Amino acid sequence: MNPPVTAFRALVRKDVAIFLRDRRALLVNLLTPIVVAGFFGFLFGGSGSPDTVSGMPVGIVDLDGSVLSKAVVADLAQDQSLKTESMPEARAQQLVKSGKLRAALVLPAGFGAAAPGALFGRGNKPLVTLLYDPSQSIVRPVVAGLFTQHVMQQLSLALSSGNGISVPFALANVPVSTGPRYNSYAHSFAGMSVQFILFMGIDAGITLLLMREQGMWRRLRAAPLSRGVLLGSRLAATTLIAMLILAVVYLVARVVFGVRIAGSVPGFAMVAFCFALLAASTGLMIAALGRSAGATRGVAMFSVLILVMLGGAWVPAFLFPEWLQRASTLAPTRWAVDGLDAMTWRGLPLEAALAPAAVLFGWAVLFALIAVWRFDWEGD
């Protein structure tokens, strides 16, 4: 066999063998994304089954005790989106403050008497207080909306002699994705795979810096090997390891958490490969720009965490403000997460993988070029 090819194979085989050899590190590398993704997936709604919906805990303080207020409270108690509990105002304040209730509604005395007139602009509007946990401000409009709906329904009943009025439409909730029912595990596995494989990429870069510090790099350069063989083999080995981790993580996601590649399997493989290449080239760039293993690790970790955060790996990007959603498309991680999402729970075809794969590939090439440009070849 051609000596450079034999050398390339030896270098790749060495990196893969070292990765597989340390059983404990291997287990951590594979288990960590699975456990963290499982946890996030569970938090954000599990596999999307309707019976997993749990009501928001909301306190009700009825200071009025009128027929109208009692009827509204009863309606709210029937609402599946809420889990209401009547209590005194002081206790409601305390439970919201401690985070045990997401919100509490305080219906003032005179609510039942004033509300019907206020509906037609007569008299003062009764002041209903909504206490809410500022850390979960998204519940505020939800609770306010539900409360408004139930008050209007009860008022219409009270003001008319018949069946009253109700919301003038029926709402059919249809989840829209080409794939199966939404599985929040699919998104969390995409996000956590991206995060932990990038961490692995950092480790690969740090290992290269350690090789310099420990004399191994000097030893490798004593062999008649080109820069292409030395750095290319490192890139290939890290890409291979990243693909291996992705394969195992998604296999567990499929078997245990029901995550399916509902879209194009070749599209998934393409996105996965381009992302693995990106992780590997990130490692090379870190090795090229870093001065010492110790100093570089912290900076690299920080940078990757920012990228991962912007990529929507922790919190889905649609929850970002509009400007941040647009800005985050500059982060390759966003394309990785979106690409994996597209091929799993969104169930999109191969064409939908082309743009994420192309962007990831482009970033990978850019990082690799920076690595080659900045690499200190003669430094030991």
Add this chain to the structure above:
Amino acid sequence: MHLVADRLQKKFGATTAVTEVSFAAAPGEILGLLGPNGAGKSTTISMLAGLTKPDFGSVKIDGIPLGTGADPAKRRLGLVTQEIALLEELPARKNLEFFGGLYGLSGRALKQRIAAALELTSLADRAGDAPQEFSGGMRRRLNIACALLHEPQILLLDEPTVGVDPQSRNAIFETIEWLAAAGRTLVYTTHYMEEVERLCDRVVIIDHGRVLADNTLAGLLTNAQVSNRLTLIYDLPPDGAALADIRNLPGVTQVNLAGSELAVCAADLGVAAPRVLECLAARGFSCQELTSRRANLEDVFLALTGRTLRDT
């Protein structure tokens, strides 16, 4: 194969690491590169190994200039680095397979070379164990074995015995001597003069990036005009007349008295020592303690630089 370093020069920023370094090593020869830490030995080895491109000058193997990177001429070279550069997690055999692979070896040829390298370094029975389970000496031996797999005709050894126990050091010396006897060209850097005296046919003394001397051990001792030394301790120090008598003895080159300690330098201690003792006894001076020391590279280094190797 002949290895020639021709007017090598290397700067790192404003610091000149090596300047005008020239020497040659012939097949079957062990050339010692002796100098204190920071003298420029490792930079010189880096240029000899094709790791660092000289700013000026060249390295030639049998007259052919050596390049860096993927230059095929590097196949003729083996480098034993100062650091133990091994894959600590993988068994010794896997280490050897890896380093053999770097030089394009595979299949049966690789297996045969691995067996030979393990045999030569007495590690055959530990081939399945990882270096992290080895003693310091065994790790050093494996480090050498890894550099021998591609059967280089020139072997560069950069301080290969650092941190090694005496038993392993002897084993390493035997391996080196065997390689020289087999016609390999060896360049051995160290700051231990005892190692150079034991192993090297020729010595290049280097300091502050310059070659101070290049000769055989005997030639260095002669040229540097260093002598063997006799030290005598007396209860009653010899007087001026006795010292004058000793200075006039044939073969005595230098006489110094410091307190009760008399130092006598002579070309041949076997001839000078009895005469010195007889001369002093005749004048009634009774020697309490006598020690002798053969002139060595330390004296040569001292004579050349005004410092001892250990001072630097």
